[in-house]
Amino acid sequence: MTFLSKATLVAAALALAACNNPRGGADDYQYGGTGGISSTALGDPSDPTSIAYFNTTIGDTVQFTVNSSELSNQGTIILRTQAVWLNRYPQLSILIEGHADERGTREYNVALGAQRAARVQQFLISEGVSAQRIRTVSYGKERPIEVCAVQRCWDLNRRAATVVSN
Amino acid sequence: MTSFSRRPVLGLLAGFALAPSTAFAQTPLRIEITEGVIEPVAYAIPDFVAENGAGAQYAQSLARVIANNLTGTGLLREIPPTAHIGRITSFDSPVQFSDWRAINARALITGAVRVSGQQITVKFRLFDVVSGQQLGDGLQLDGSTDAWRRMAHRVSDQVYQRLTGETGYFDSRVVFIAESGARNNRRKQVAIMDQDGENTQYLTDGTALTFAPRFSPTGDRILFTSYETGFPRIYLMDVASRRRQMIGDQPGTMTFAPRFSPDGQSVVYSLSVDGRTDLFLLNLTSGQRWQLTATNTIDTAPSFSPDGTSVVFESDRSGQSQLYVMPITGGEPMRISQGQGRYSTPVWSPRGDLVAFTKQHNGRFHIGVMRVDGSNERLLTASYLDEGPTWSPNGRVIMFTREQAGGDPSLMSVDITGRNLRRVLTPGPASDPSWSPLLP
Numbered sequence: 001m002t003f004l005s006k007a008t009l010v011a012a013a014l015a016l017a018a019c020n021n022p023r024g025g026a027d028d029y030q031y032g033g034t035g036g037i038s039s040t041a042l043g044d045p046s047d048p049t050s051i052a053y054f055n056t057t058i059g060d061t062v063q064f065t066v067n068s069s070e071l072s073n074q075g076t077i078i079l080r081t082q083a084v085w086l087n088r089y090p091q092l093s094i095l096i097e098g099h100a101d102e103r104g105t106r107e108y109n110v111a112l113g114a115q116r117a118a119r120v121q122q123f124l125i126s127e128g129v130s131a132q133r134i135r136t137v138s139y140g141k142e143r144p145i146e147v148c149a150v151q152r153c154w155d156l157n158r159r160a161a162t163v164v165s166n
Numbered sequence: 167m168t169s170f171s172r173r174p175v176l177g178l179l180a181g182f183a184l185a186p187s188t189a190f191a192q193t194p195l196r197i198e199i200t201e202g203v204i205e206p207v208a209y210a211i212p213d214f215v216a217e218n219g220a221g222a223q224y225a226q227s228l229a230r231v232i233a234n235n236l237t238g239t240g241l242l243r244e245i246p247p248t249a250h251i252g253r254i255t256s257f258d259s260p261v262q263f264s265d266w267r268a269i270n271a272r273a274l275i276t277g278a279v280r281v282s283g284q285q286i287t288v289k290f291r292l293f294d295v296v297s298g299q300q301l302g303d304g305l306q307l308d309g310s311t312d313a314w315r316r317m318a319h320r321v322s323d324q325v326y327q328r329l330t331g332e333t334g335y336f337d338s339r340v341v342f343i344a345e346s347g348a349r350n351n352r353r354k355q356v357a358i359m360d361q362d363g364e365n366t367q368y369l370t371d372g373t374a375l376t377f378a379p380r381f382s383p384t385g386d387r388i389l390f391t392s393y394e395t396g397f398p399r400i401y402l403m404d405v406a407s408r409r410r411q412m413i414g415d416q417p418g419t420m421t422f423a424p425r426f427s428p429d430g431q432s433v434v435y436s437l438s439v440d441g442r443t444d445l446f447l448l449n450l451t452s453g454q455r456w457q458l459t460a461t462n463t464i465d466t467a468p469s470f471s472p473d474g475t476s477v478v479f480e481s482d483r484s485g486q487s488q489l490y491v492m493p494i495t496g497g498e499p500m501r502i503s504q505g506q507g508r509y510s511t512p513v514w515s516p517r518g519d520l521v522a523f524t525k526q527h528n529g530r531f532h533i534g535v536m537r538v539d540g541s542n543e544r545l546l547t548a549s550y551l552d553e554g555p556t557w558s559p560n561g562r563v564i565m566f567t568r569e570q571a572g573g574d575p576s577l578m579s580v581d582i583t584g585r586n587l588r589r590v591l592t593p594g595p596a597s598d599p600s601w602s603p604l605l606p
Contacts, residue, residue: 067486069441102569105510105524105553106377106598107423108480108487110391110398111436111443111464114420118441137397138420138438142375147349149550149571 040165051092051164054085062120064158067104069115071123079120082162083127090130095163096120098138099145101154106140113138113160120160195273195294195301197241197330206243207329209236209273210266210295212254213247214288220281224314228279228288231318234362235336236325239563240586245271257289266295273301275325284310288317292325302328315364316605323604335558336361339602340565341379341388342577344368345595349574354597356390358405361558361601363591369408378554378598382426385602389413389424389433398422400435402450414448414455421446423466427494428474434458434494436466445479447494458496469513469521470494471538478502478512478521478538489523491538502540511554514538515561516603520582522555522564533566535582546584551575556601565590567597 043050045057054060060082062075071079086094098117100109117136125131146153197207211229216222236242252265257278266274277290291304305324307317316337323334344357344366355372356379359365370376370392379390388403395412398420403410414421414435424435433448445458445465459465461483468479477494480487487508490499503509507527514521518538525532525545531552536543551569558564562582569575574595580587590599 067482102551104526105467107436107467108464108482108510110420110422111438111466114438114443115441115464118438122441135418139375139393140377142352142354142377144350147572 038165049089054082054162054164058082058085060163061159061161063155064116064160066101066154066158067112069112069119071119076123079123080127083124083129086124086129086133086162086164087127090133092133092164092166094124094129094134095165096124096134096136097143097161097163098136099143099157099159099161100141101157102141102144102149103154104141106142109140110138111140113140116158116160120162124162194299195296195329206241207272208243208245208270209275210245210247210250210269210271211236211275211277212250212252214277214279214290215254215257217257217278217280217287218282221279221286224279224281224286224288224311228277228314228318228321229275231315231362232275232277232322232325235319235322238362238586238588239326240581240588241330242273245269257291261293261298263293263295263298266293271295273325273329275321277321281311284312286311286314286317288314288321290321290324292328315360319360319362332562333560333604335560335563335601335604337605338559339381339385339605340556340577340590340599341369341381341390341602342592342599343377343379343597344593345575345597346372356388356403357596358388359592366593369403369405378423378600380425380600381602383428383430383603385605387426387430388600389426391422391424400424400433402433413450414446423468425469427470428472434468434470434477436468445477458492458494459499467511471514472516472518478514480510480512489521489536489540502536502538503543504540505543513555513557515557516559517561520561522557524553524555524566533564533580535564544584546580546582547578547587552578554598556599558601559604565599565601567599569597 042052045052058081059078096117098113100112144157146156214225214228216225237244254276274293280287289306292301319337322336326334338361341358344355347353353372356369374392374394376392379388400421401410420438424433443464447456463483465481468477478491487510489503489509489512492499511524512521520535532545533547533552534545550571555564555566565579568578575597577590577596
């Protein structure tokens, strides 16, 4: 079964699901039309053709150190695997979200998140992913995935997430 | 008094009964706020005299709003009405100063209110109790009853000015971000309130993430950043009509951190593309755009000097965030911050003499001020997270965001001597304050 036909089946099964964009990405905030709601079939994480597989098995997120947008060795490995998968499904579009931890000022963190998202974008392009497919956005410190005032949360929140959609 | 205006009209009281007698002239009551007041000056403000039945409902409220403003400065301490011996029953009768000296009041504010239909008339006088002299002339304000709070703020500004010799800041408003919901998916609305935390109204519906609203120099427009399109973009809003438009957007970029030029004609802001963040200037009338900086690093949080010739901003071009000043016509930025730590969100004071900033050092955040050449740095606060200072219209008070570890953000104010740190009351969690100029 091809990815697309499988995806269509899953989409039908999930017809009542509202917005599957896992991180409240770009389309959440648009007015009018579909109300900004787009649905993307995630599929089964054990199915290597599914977006769920990309998100969880490959890993959609890379982390950064304080005030840095340099890729770690581990981040590089994840992004290389992302690129291989993304090159296999050229019809999917890609939004890279850059984020910062809360230990910085609001504006600087938006700029820092933009730098991180751009770093990931550049890496994916260097691995053959078409630039036309990729958009970037920075949320600064506005959308932490973990909320706590200790190092563990800050580490997890300094990140760039590759959000894939149909 | 025939006009039906929300705006209080200020007029000198004619024929006033209490001309100060120069025979008793002493050193006039004067508060020097630059030195940092150790001992607040005691004052009394009895309920205003209701000059007709309809005025009665405002008699106490006016006095309470004024007292809240004045006591909130930290420069003055109210002697509560329950301790008063004297009674003010007529606005124009002579004051029995012995009654006020007996309770150790040094200043006395008296007032009267009359309401006819939707029109309200408020009068006040300020006395130096020790010398028995009136400070300045009696004043009368006329306007719509809707504007009664603004009248109380105008009276507060007059009292402040007469006691300190400096312009007040009470008849002003604050735009900020009202926050609600889970902290990992925060709902953030642009909101506006009076500087004392009253009359909150919401200017956006919270559908889109917003941050950092900024007032125009005349207080009638605001700039803010919103993710309405899915990407950070700058919006310009007319406060009265709520009409808004996106400005400065360029496909494939992110735009944020806007501030008005002092003439209100231009906006300076940050634009991120390919990971670089530079400063741009946009003329709102012509739409013409200039790039002010071009680096591979982060240049953001620009703020104009009051004379419009320079911009102070933060940049990490040296490796970590520091403050720089550059002429708006271009030229090499000059670094002004010299201390240890990271400096951000610089804001030029309305007086032009100081820059307020956020400093991050040894895991703590501070609000501080320095001279525009970077000298005389003083840190005014310290906490887990203090950020985003904004100046009162007279440049004597700074409001900012404080977030305790793991807690909700709230608005705080502190005066530039570092005294009188206070919470600014808001209906819920709040961040990113921007103080308006004095209202017209």
